Amino acid sequence: MHYLPRACKLKASPWAIVLIDEDRLKGPITQVLQLLRLLVVRMVGSQHPKVRTNTFSGALMNTKTSNLTNVRTSNLDKRAGLNWNTTIFMVIFHLGAVASLFMLSWKVVPITILLWWISGSLGIGMGFHRLLTHRGYKTPKAVEYFLTFCGLLALEGGAINWVVTHRIHHANTDASGDPHTPRDGRWWSHMGWILRGTSQQHDDSVMQRYAPDLMKDPGHLWLNRLYFVPLILSGIGLLAIGGWSMMFVGVFLRVTVGLHFTWLVNSATHLWGTRRFETKDDSTNSWWVALLSFGEGWHNNHHAHPRAAKHGLTWYEIDFNWYGIRALQLFGLAKGIRLISQQQIAAAANAQFGELKKAA
Numbered sequence: 001m002h003y004l005p006r007a008c009k010l011k012a013s014p015w016a017i018v019l020i021d022e023d024r025l026k027g028p029i030t031q032v033l034q035l036l037r038l039l040v041v042r043m044v045g046s047q048h049p050k051v052r053t054n055t056f057s058g059a060l061m062n063t064k065t066s067n068l069t070n071v072r073t074s075n076l077d078k079r080a081g082l083n084w085n086t087t088i089f090m091v092i093f094h095l096g097a098v099a100s101l102f103m104l105s106w107k108v109v110p111i112t113i114l115l116w117w118i119s120g121s122l123g124i125g126m127g128f129h130r131l132l133t134h135r136g137y138k139t140p141k142a143v144e145y146f147l148t149f150c151g152l153l154a155l156e157g158g159a160i161n162w163v164v165t166h167r168i169h170h171a172n173t174d175a176s177g178d179p180h181t182p183r184d185g186r187w188w189s190h191m192g193w194i195l196r197g198t199s200q201q202h203d204d205s206v207m208q209r210y211a212p213d214l215m216k217d218p219g220h221l222w223l224n225r226l227y228f229v230p231l232i233l234s235g236i237g238l239l240a241i242g243g244w245s246m247m248f249v250g251v252f253l254r255v256t257v258g259l260h261f262t263w264l265v266n267s268a269t270h271l272w273g274t275r276r277f278e279t280k281d282d283s284t285n286s287w288w289v290a291l292l293s294f295g296e297g298w299h300n301n302h303h304a305h306p307r308a309a310k311h312g313l314t315w316y317e318i319d320f321n322w323y324g325i326r327a328l329q330l331f332g333l334a335k336g337i338r339l340i341s342q343q344q345i346a347a348a349a350n351a352q353f354g355e356l357k358k359a360a
Contacts, residue, residue, distance in 0.1 A: 082195055082196060083194070083199045083201075086195060086199045090195065093252055093255055093256045097252045097257070099252070100245075100248035103244070103245035104245075104249060107242060108245055112249050112254050115234065116257075117294070119154040120154060120261065120294055121294040121321055121324055122151075122324060123147060123152065123153060123154055124151050124154050124156060124262060125295060125320075125324075126321050126328075127148055127150060128148070128151045128156070128159055129321075130321060130325065132144070132162075132214065133163045133167060134307045136308055136337065137328075137337040138335050139334050139335075140333065145220075148220065148223055152223065152230040153230050153231055153234055154255065154258050154259070154262070156259065157200045158225070159223060159227070160211050160220055160224040161200040161201070161207075162200060163210070163211050164200070164206060164211050167210045170306055173303065174270065174282045175281075179193055179198050179200075180197070181270065182267055182282065186267055186271065189266050189267040189271075190260075190263045190267035191260075234251065238250040262293065262296075265289060265293055265296045265297065265299060268286055268297075269300075270284070270299070272284060273289075273300065274286075274300070275300045276301060276304070276348050277305075277348050278348075279304050281303055283299045283300045283302070283303035283304075284299060285297065285298050285299060285317070286298075291318065294320040294321045295311050295312055295319030295321040298312050298313070298317050299311075301340070304348075305340045308339055309322065309325050309337050310322045310325075310337075
């Protein structure tokens with residue numbers, strides 16, 4: 001296993017790591033309700049309220065209106081019109097998800113949960129994110145393609161487009177050029193950027209710059225072009241096995257809920273939560289987002305050390321994606337795993353203790 005050097009600011013590179021500011025957990029139910037209310041407000045065209053953040057230093061906490069929300073990025077220029085193809089598909093899937101609620105039964109729940117784990121953990125967390133985007137570990141090419149195939153079941157676009165968007169996010173986190181920063185609004189960071197922003201569609205020059213490794217891989221190029229096929233095949237299979245109810249729940253409900261769980265990492269973990277590492281963006285650790293995203297909610301840990309394959313750094317920071325990577329390692333299918341060292345974790349803890357002493 002490889003331990004990572006201390007994160008540093010490399011703004012000009014696609015692999016850039018940007019370091020940040022402090023937020024505090026307000027309670028998951030309150031956070032979700034706030035986010036839903038803001039989505040509704042945004043959809044009816046009301047003025048978006050100022051983002052509120054909680055800053056803390058050790059045990060001392062106070063709530064204030066963030067002046068970071070006055071910083072607007074260039075993504076606002078891309079809000080002029082809807083991405084109609086994406087918007088139509090989002091409407092169809094959300095309507096299908098609502099319809100599937102009337103078809104729920106115990107027969108369809110187990111396979112839906114299984115597909116959620118396959119697509120969300122094996123595919124997005126372990127595959128798209130920690131393997132393809134950050135190269136936090138290495139696998140045989142067949143395993144890499146398998147994890148990519150699993151990720152396509154989540155309908156989050158082709159893997160290369162996903163990787164490019166995420167590498168751009170890390171190169172410009174919560175600054176000009178970030179595709180989905182809450183500094184442009186909570187609605188924008190959660191779903192607005194999909195409907196009105198880049199929607200993960202990039203020029204070829206951008207794709208070549210941010211994902212040259214994947215753009216040279218014929219297998220990934222092929223999978224990227226046919227990203228919608230795995231979901232269609234799974235839908236046909238579910239229809240054949242369990243009828244319309246299994247297909248609606250296993251496709252429309254699973255995909256829609258899974259998309260929102262992923263988008264919570266973009267929105268909620270840059271708005272509320274706790275912070276172990278001092279970085280220069282707004283990333284936080286959120287236990288409830290971590291549970292919904294198989295470990296991706298330990299976002300401050302991740303932004304401080306992006307190439308680390310393990311995001312949950314203590315026994316209580318549950319990280320199912322890391323458990324999956326560890327399982328691959330035990331079977332000899334993962335190697336070159338990059339980790340945050342205990343010294344780096346201890347240094348962060350000592351820094352927080354120092355802040356406490358100053359406050360006292």
